[in-house]
Amino acid sequence: MNDGVNGDRQGAGAGAGADGTGSTDTAKWASRAATALWAATVAVLLLALPWAAHGRLPDPLATHWDGRTADGSMSLTASAAFPAACWAVALAAAAVARRWAGAPARTWVGAGLGFGGVLLVGAQAAIVHANLDRPDWQHARPLGPEVAAVLVAAVAAGLLGPWLAHRRGRGPRPATAADGPRLDLPEGQRAVWLSRTVNPWLGLLAAASGLGAAGSALAALGGLGGPAWALFAPCAVVAVAAAGCSSVQARVTERGLDVTFGPFGWPARHWSPADVAAARMERRTPAQVGGWGYRLSGLGTTVMLRRGECLVVRPHRGVEFAVSVDDAERGAALLNTVAARRAG
Missing domain, CATH: 2.30.29 (PH-domain like)
Structure with a gap:
């Protein structure tokens, strides 16, 4: 309307300004160097953490917990090699995504590598600490606050990439309003x-989630209690978010x-x-x-x-x-x- x-409409003119090719190439190489440094750092930490403390660790190590009790183990070699292999797979997937999705995917690839790297290193550090100075893996310390701390750090690292890209934007542009398309509008x-x-799919999602929230609230008031209220919160959040973006x-x-x-x-x-x-x-x-x-x-x-x-x-x-x-x-x-x- x-x-x-x-x-x-007046044609859009080209903005005056210096050629930014050199700065773009520099930024590209800096980004690649930072990614390579991060990849190498994570790989080294994953391999080195268990071996650096191998004199104080049992072999095998506890690597899985059922609640507060260790119920799974790996050899010292496997406990270092397995997360490193997972990291190698993540790097390969990131390389494919950047190759085929191009520049728009770089922000999200960076977010994924930040999240995955911190998650793997944090988990490796928590496992080493839980096994440190234990006589065997069945007596490994329980994991508790460490898990929450690792997840928080991983999410923060994952959000850092998009935040930096958002702050950076698309770089300087010399064009001004006078250079862009304009209307020949008489003075005064x-x-x-x-x-x-309107996006009808988001509207439909908002309506369905709203009905789910209303239904779970009625079920909770009718006596179902905890499970119904647990369903109400995510449905209500999705309904409000989808409605706002519909x-x-x-x-x-x-x-x-x-x-x-x-x-x-x-x-x-x-x-x-x-x-x-x-x-x-x-x-x-x-x-x-x-x-x-x-x-x-x-x-x-x-x-x-x-x-x-x-x-x-x-x-x-x-x-x-x-x-x-x-x-x-x-x-x-x-x-x-x-x-x-x-x-x-």
Whole structure:
């Protein structure tokens, strides 16, 4: 839906700026070097931890616990080789993913390697500590807080990659609102652009999860107690999250850009004309941004409800924001026009 938008679109001009090929190549090699260093560090730790303390460890070692009691073991050699082999498989899978999925997968490959590396090393360290100075593997110490600490550290390491990519965004762009598509709008004339996208599958998921939450709540109130309440929490969370991502509306006015989410228009984000460096239309797919919904990736922030054209906003500060709506080029043109007027 578009109201009051008049005039011809002006072609997008190329932004002036220095060639960034050298810095891009440097960043690529730095990323590869960091990945190689991380891969080697994890492999060395997995192999070295058991052998560094082999004089104080039983052979075989306890490697599996049933609650607080050790119920499985491996030889010292196997306890070092098995996690290292798992790490080698993870590295091979990451290499294949980067080879075939390309640049958009790099953020998530990094997240997976961070999570997997910390998880394996943490588990290896916990196993060594549990077996340290024990007469045999059946007398290994029970594992408790160590498991929770390893999981928390692994999740934090897994989130670090996407967070860094989100902070980095897509790098500097010299283009400004004056260089992007614009509308030939007479001075003093006001215009409004409005576009809305609905994802019916997310709406269906929200409805089904909502019914599940309501049903489990009724069952709990009817006497089922704990199990029903345990089902209520995840269903309610999924229902709220899916409903919030099931639809999005973008609106450009003289006040700037407003993006609202869900059937009630909340939460919402706002960019004033002074906040906008440039806007454009760009075609994106879920594979490029890491899935559906509200995504953080190397492309910045993307609200992905359907593949295809997106309105992309590059603010003066922070990373880019994209929203998948129809007629995005006209919305970008009007936003550039409003931003250029404010700057002038």
